Amino acid sequence: MITDLPDEAFTEPWQARLFAMAQVACRSMDQPWDAFRERLKAAIAEDPDRPYYDSWMVALEQLTGCSP
């Protein structure tokens, strides 16, 4: 059930960090937020069952060209 899923925005502190990192990176790269959002959308479409913030990470890595 949908209502069994967490009601919070983040279930782990690293998710909040990742969320913020994308915004800061977008700003410093002078990219519109949509540039990130499009990558997020693609990352979710590519693997719909992947945990949401893992898709967020993939999108951020692609946007910045950085993969640890």
Add this chain to the structure above:
Amino acid sequence: MSEGHHHAREKSRSELRTMALEALLVERGLISTDAVDAVVEQFQNEIGPRRGARMVARAWVDPAYRKRLLADGTAAAAEMGYGGAEGERLVCVENTPVTHNAIVCTLCSCYPWPVLGVPPVWYKSPPYRARMVREPRAVLREFGLELPETTAIRIWDSSAEVRYIVLPMRPDGTEHLDEQGLADLVTRDCMVGVAVPGVTEGVSA
């Protein structure tokens, strides 16, 4: 990595990868730890659904504001000092006795951050994104919201540019409340459209 619950192990792997990515982005000069801290802090303490609730309450007591809110959500939010990413084109949709509105983002997780904050986990989940469009009445029922069959349900899918917020109906029996008291009745779920404000609110999660 040691034995342990698969789920827990997976989480810690994501956490380590986040830390590694942060270090790399700092090294490349794309972010600073301070700037990231500031954004985290801002979304923790400042930006959240209390903002949207204040707008709803204002619309309930001030017909001129209500008109402005429905005409141009972005400008009405800016009037209260709210703006920023994911709020560039805010559209407010109004519940009436015959129409109930709710929001979703079918492709990812678009959501009006400046007035509602970061969306909850369930909003970003595949079942909500798929089912809210396909069978909204059943989903709303799961949230404890039973609407009369005669009430039409309109689902607003956040698209490339537009972010929606629901203006719920003011509940009966609230004539004695001031704007602050009214704002306290408006939960995040009411502005997503999976709940309606009640005088005896007890619905959460």
